[in-house]
Structure formats: C-alpha cells, structure tokens
Amino acid sequence: MGGWKAAPDAGLPGGGRCTHGDADAHLPPREGVAACDDCPEGARWVNLLRCLTCGHTGCCDSSPGKHAYAHAETGGHPLARSLRSGDTWAWCYEDQLFVVPDDGGHDD
Numbered sequence: 001m002g003g004w005k006a007a008p009d010a011g012l013p014g015g016g017r018c019t020h021g022d023a024d025a026h027l028p029p030r031e032g033v034a035a036c037d038d039c040p041e042g043a044r045w046v047n048l049l050r051c052l053t054c055g056h057t058g059c060c061d062s063s064p065g066k067h068a069y070a071h072a073e074t075g076g077h078p079l080a081r082s083l084r085s086g087d088t089w090a091w092c093y094e095d096q097l098f099v100v101p102d103d104g105g106h107d108d
C-alpha cells in the first residue's frame with residue numbers, strides 16, 4: 001500500500017483533490033542522483049523532482065531549466081516528488097497541488 005493524498009495545506013481554499021494518488025509513494029530516490037537529467041552539465045538548479053511514473057529526474061520550477069515541469073507536460077506524468085533530503089512531498093502538475101504520502105488510517 002501507500003499512495004499519495006492531497007496535502008492538508010495544498011494551497012487550495014477548499015482543500016484539493018488529486019486523482020493520481022496511486023503512484024508509489026515509497027519509490028526511493030534514485031541512487032546517486034545529484035543532477036537534473038536534462039540540464040547541461042554544470043547547470044544550476046534549485047531543487048530536483050523525481051517523476052513517480054518513470055523515474056526521470058528534473059529540476060524544479062524555481063530552477064532556470066524547469067525540466068520537471070517540461071517532463072510532466074511532454075510525458076503526461078503528473079506526479080514528481082522532491083529529492084531534497086527531508087522532503088516527503090510530491091507535486092501534481094495536473095492538479096496543481098502538493099501531495100503527501102498516504103499511509104492510510106485517518107482519511108478525512
């Protein structure tokens with residue numbers, strides 16, 4: 001088990017809904033990833049996001065390349081999780097909200 005659910009403070013007034021929550025929430029960050037798959041070598045990025053559908057690693061929207069977004073658009077893969085250590089959230093590009101791991105038990 002273990003999918004995703006919209007974060008309580010997803011940034012939407014009425015709470016949000018994400019219909020892509022069955023992606024594996026526990027997919028571990030790829031070993032040794034330290035760079036965006038699509039940025040030229042040496043390029044700067046702010047944060048990296050890993051596609052939960054295929055494992056692509058792209059830079060976040062605050063980075064010059066915005067490759068995670070480009071990947072979500074072209075690949076049709078909505079969910080990407082943050083690779084920053086300590087982060088547990090993922091972003092749904094389709095629903096435009098944060099999702100967090102849903103370990104079940106207390107669904108409201």
Ligand SMILES: [Zn+2]
Nearest residue numbers: 018020092095
């Ligand atoms: Zn979604």
Ligand SMILES: [Zn+2]
Nearest residue numbers: 036059065067
């Ligand atoms: Zn990039």
Ligand SMILES: [Zn+2]
Nearest residue numbers: 051054056077
């Ligand atoms: Zn993907």
